[in-house]
Amino acid sequence: MTSAPQPRREAAFLFILVTVVLDMLALGVIIPVLPKLIVQFEGGDLPSAARVVGVFGVAWAAMQFLFQPVLGALSDHYGRRPVVLASNFGLGIDYIFMALAPSLPFLFVGRLISGATAASVATANAYISDITPPEKRAGRFGMIGAAFGLGFILGPAIGGALGAYDLRLPFWAAAAFSLANFLYGYFILPESLAPEKRTPNVVWRSANVLGSLDFLRRRLALTLLAAALFLSYLAHESLPALFVLYTQQRYNWDASTTGWALAIVGVSQTIVSGALVRPAVARLGEKTTLTIALACGALGFVAYAVAPTGAAFMAAPPLIAMWGMANPSFQGLATRLAGASEQGRLQGALGSLRGVSGMIGPLIFTQIFAFSLAVDVFAGAGFFVAGLMLATSLAIALAAIRREKGQNVPAEAGPDRR
Structure with missing residues (x-):
């Protein structure tokens, strides 16, 4: 089977770059305001809020730890496209959930969901491996790193500016970035993993x-x-x-x-x-x-x-x-x-x-x-x-x-x- 034409590969790579930028923008815009929102829920008690922020951070990392293998195994069987799109859509809905969270427990649940759905970065890396010759992968992973950094430079700046008006506003902006990314990918993103190269079944042992x-x-x-x-x-x-x-x-x-x-x-x-x-x-x-x-x-x-x-x-x-x-x-x-x-x-x-x-x-x-x-x-x-x-x-x-x-x-x- 012949490989995908070069223009199509370039278009697919461009989408993954845009995906990473938008994902990191969505994550970055809430960085300046999430601790402040937690302080608000804790009635202004800074020491208590600091402990809660630490718990939120560990919980988010733990969800990444648990769900990265699951999404990776699913993408090997079903393909990269559905996993990336499902992650973008899930993040968008989750940010809306957090924007509307009436209490700290609801916000915590939203953060757990965010950690699980944001685990698609591994799938994006697998996508790059699919469409890039081995000798060029490191260079493209470097560009993904640049997109990652750009999102985290712009995201907190945008979040800080929006948070000055309303602490909930950055969550709505994050939802907009993620859902826009989902729509962009739904209409543009091609599948990168050919059917004959997929695992015949989900390898749950590795998931x-x-x-x-x-x-x-x-x-x-x-x-x-x-x-x-x-x-x-x-x-x-x-x-x-x-x-x-x-x-x-x-x-x-x-x-x-x-x-x-x-x-x-x-x-x-x-x-x-x-x-x-x-x-x-x-x-x-x-x-x-x-x-x-x-x-x-x-x-x-x-x-x-x-x-x-x-x-x-x-x-x-x-x-x-x-x-x-x-x-x-x-x-x-x-x-x-x-x-x-x-x-x-x-x-x-x-x-x-x-x-x-x-x-x-x-x-x-x-x-x-x-x-x-x-x-x-x-x-x-x-x-x-x-x-x-x-x-x-x-x-x-x-x-x-x-x-x-x-x-x-x-x-x-x-x-x-x-």
């Missing part, structure tokens, strides 16, 4: 957390890559957990300064993902690009930890941004180790690793920060630990790369029928 992680154990190179990627995900959790607290404690930054600094970080990462990943992979290859990216990330975290002034601290974001080339390279290498009918389960399993990091990472890094303040020692210890995680990730990734050459799986490999 759960333990089964999906077992999928990663079938090949040693894939296991090592997954371990390295997990450490990279875990190190990333130090940024949302520590950035605001650390810069306030050490450099006395106010909210405005912190906001501008985060914007610079976001823009830097988007530029790297959108403009540097493709030429870097084309010139250096995925393996060298991954090595450089992880090394830069480790150095960037060490720079965060030891920077004596705020100005010195802001010299590190370019290094952290270069780390943004790691995930597309990880993804490109991993997709070579799974067959065409396994890409959904692969992405679901990798998504579960991100979910685990989202559940435990904030706790790890905030506890390190709290301990460092309690004993009055190195306040940047959390960032230093994140740097060590990336250094370890690099060592494991290099071990995986040494074994990867002999373990490639051709794109036409048959489905896992276990």
Whole structure:
């Protein structure tokens, strides 16, 4: 069977880019207002609201952890298109539910549903694997990363502006983005997974957390890559957990300064993902690009930890941004180790690793920060630990790369029928 024409593939890729931007816009617009709405429900009790915000964050990550493998397995059997569209529609309805939530328990239920339906990012990655030759996947995953970053740069800005008028308004905007994305995809998005490449039945053994992680154990190179990627995900959790607290404690930054600094970080990462990943992979290859990216990330975290002034601290974001080339390279290498009918389960399993990091990472890094303040020692210890995680990730990734050459799986490999 001949492959899809190039113009059709390009149109499909453009849709996935738009999908990711709109999904991240929808998620991003509620970031500035969700904690404030929780404070409102808690009657202005900030300590109580802070604890609730933490519970909401863990619950959302847990739903991602549980549902990434399910959606990945479903997409391997039914195709990518219905899963992506169902996710967009479900998110839109859920944001409306949260906009109308009369109490905190209703808002919590809405957040759980959001975590489950937003798990389609793995399916979007599988879609990219379907329509892109293996040697070009890392570059396209980099563009997905840029779309991800763009949505998260614009989303909070839009949400903050709308929230100044009404805390519920950003939820309605998020619903509009998601439902518009559903309609766009319904009329435009083609299916990427040919019927003959689908699994004959839903592989429920892989459609759960333990089964999906077992999928990663079938090949040693894939296991090592997954371990390295997990450490990279875990190190990333130090940024949302520590950035605001650390810069306030050490450099006395106010909210405005912190906001501008985060914007610079976001823009830097988007530029790297959108403009540097493709030429870097084309010139250096995925393996060298991954090595450089992880090394830069480790150095960037060490720079965060030891920077004596705020100005010195802001010299590190370019290094952290270069780390943004790691995930597309990880993804490109991993997709070579799974067959065409396994890409959904692969992405679901990798998504579960991100979910685990989202559940435990904030706790790890905030506890390190709290301990460092309690004993009055190195306040940047959390960032230093994140740097060590990336250094370890690099060592494991290099071990995986040494074994990867002999373990490639051709794109036409048959489905896992276990």
